[in-house]
Amino acid sequence: MELKIGFVGFGNAARAFARLLEEQRARLLSEYEIRWRTTAIATASHGCIMADEIDLAHAVAARETEGALPSLPGAVIVRDSFELIQSCDADILFETTPLNPIDGQPAITHIRKAIERSINVVTANKGPLAFAFKQLNEIAERAGVAFRFEGTVMDGAPVFNLIETCLPAVEVLGFSGVLNSTTNYILTEMESGRSFEDALIEAQRLRIAEANPDYDIDAWDAAVKTVVLANVLMRADACPADVARTGIRQITPHHLKEAAGRGNVLRLIARANRSGGEVKLSVAPEEVSAVSLYGSARGTSSVLAIETDLMGELALFENNPGIRQTAYALLSDMIRVHTGLVRKN
Numbered sequence: 001m002e003l004k005i006g007f008v009g010f011g012n013a014a015r016a017f018a019r020l021l022e023e024q025r026a027r028l029l030s031e032y033e034i035r036w037r038t039t040a041i042a043t044a045s046h047g048c049i050m051a052d053e054i055d056l057a058h059a060v061a062a063r064e065t066e067g068a069l070p071s072l073p074g075a076v077i078v079r080d081s082f083e084l085i086q087s088c089d090a091d092i093l094f095e096t097t098p099l100n101p102i103d104g105q106p107a108i109t110h111i112r113k114a115i116e117r118s119i120n121v122v123t124a125n126k127g128p129l130a131f132a133f134k135q136l137n138e139i140a141e142r143a144g145v146a147f148r149f150e151g152t153v154m155d156g157a158p159v160f161n162l163i164e165t166c167l168p169a170v171e172v173l174g175f176s177g178v179l180n181s182t183t184n185y186i187l188t189e190m191e192s193g194r195s196f197e198d199a200l201i202e203a204q205r206l207r208i209a210e211a212n213p214d215y216d217i218d219a220w221d222a223a224v225k226t227v228v229l230a231n232v233l234m235r236a237d238a239c240p241a242d243v244a245r246t247g248i249r250q251i252t253p254h255h256l257k258e259a260a261g262r263g264n265v266l267r268l269i270a271r272a273n274r275s276g277g278e279v280k281l282s283v284a285p286e287e288v289s290a291v292s293l294y295g296s297a298r299g300t301s302s303v304l305a306i307e308t309d310l311m312g313e314l315a316l317f318e319n320n321p322g323i324r325q326t327a328y329a330l331l332s333d334m335i336r337v338h339t340g341l342v343r344k345n
């Protein structure tokens with residue numbers, strides 16, 4: 001089956017995905033019978049274009065060298081992402097605009113408008129899940145389209161797919177984990193004597209930091225991921241303001257040295273527990289043993305321990321991921337969407 005692909009957001013994650021798509025073109029065809037072509041790309045300030053077929057490799061190169069999307073013969077230039085979603089010819093839309101931890105917009109509207117046009121949606125953007133998971137999931141189910149979001153937490157590690165596909169009948173009672181790569185990278189670099197500022201600059205160079213790195217440092221990103229996990233896995237109906245949140249801004253080399261003297265390290269740990277009818281959510285730095293599950297998560301690594309009723313406690317460890325693992329999340333979701341479409345037809 002051929003998939004017509006649209007991009008809303010064409011930044012680091014989307015371009016890494018575009019490269020992976022080109023790299024895996026032959027495999028997608030031979031193993032899954034997926035043919036694909038790009039028909040639409042929207043950015044905030046570098047152009048929005050639609051065409052029968054956009055040369056994706058050329059678009060990536062043009063965005064990275066010339067700064068703008070290429071002008072192609074026969075391409076239609078539209079004003080913004082909303083006009084593009086309203087008029088593009090796409091089977092699947094990849095929403096990768098930046099996180100907005102205040103209200104999740106404009107990504108929620110992007111996704112809703114795509115679903116209303118019966119376009120399947122894949123996103124790596126946590127905002128829509130943190131503020132409108134229930135609503136978006138319901139309209140996607142009613143419209144009979146897929147809404148997938150594996151890349152929102154721990155990149156391509158199968159967090160949501162694990163519960164959905166491999167653990168039928170299991171109830172998630174709570175979870176805890178190290179979920180933010182940027183703060184974990186900064187903390188482990190500081191353990192080796194690097195300054196907070198230098199470690200942050202390096203995280204930005206590695207393209208793992210949010211567009212606004214304050215969202216990482218002040219634990220908004222981790223809080224939003226905690227809400228996404230709670231909403232999807234525990235049906236919590238929470239929003240980021242419900243998370244008791246402390247970031248890593250106040251941590252100094254002195255704190256880390258003192259912890260090291262006790263054989264410990266500091267980690268930014270997210271927690272969710274059901275207490276009575278309520279789900280309690282928190283993110284805060286904690287001192288943990290350097291050889292514990294959390295202490296072993298160094299650099300960009302992340303770890304999630306899930307407590308369940310029928311399967312006890314399970315943990316997922318993602319070792320030092322980079323942007324390629326985010327790209328893989330989008331690719332794996334795309335394959336799942338395709339499988340669903342093939343079954344339907």
Ligand SMILES: NC(=O)c1ccc[n+]([C@@H]2O[C@H](COP(=O)([O-])OP(=O)(O)OC[C@H]3O[C@@H](n4cnc5c(N)ncnc54)[C@H](OP(=O)(O)O)[C@@H]3O)[C@@H](O)[C@H]2O)c1
Nearest residue numbers: 009010011012013043044045046081096097098099124125
């Ligand atoms: N990077 C990672 O490692 C990673 C990992 C997991 C999840 N994510 C999530 O993936 C998303 C994208 O991250 P990123 O690192 O790729 O961000 P990024 O490099 O800042 O790219 C964001 C893209 O969105 C575009 N954009 C912003 N507002 C828009 C709007 N209103 N309409 C259309 N396009 C808009 C930007 O346009 P311009 O090009 O004109 O600026 C840019 O192309 C974020 O939600 C992030 O949380 C990222």
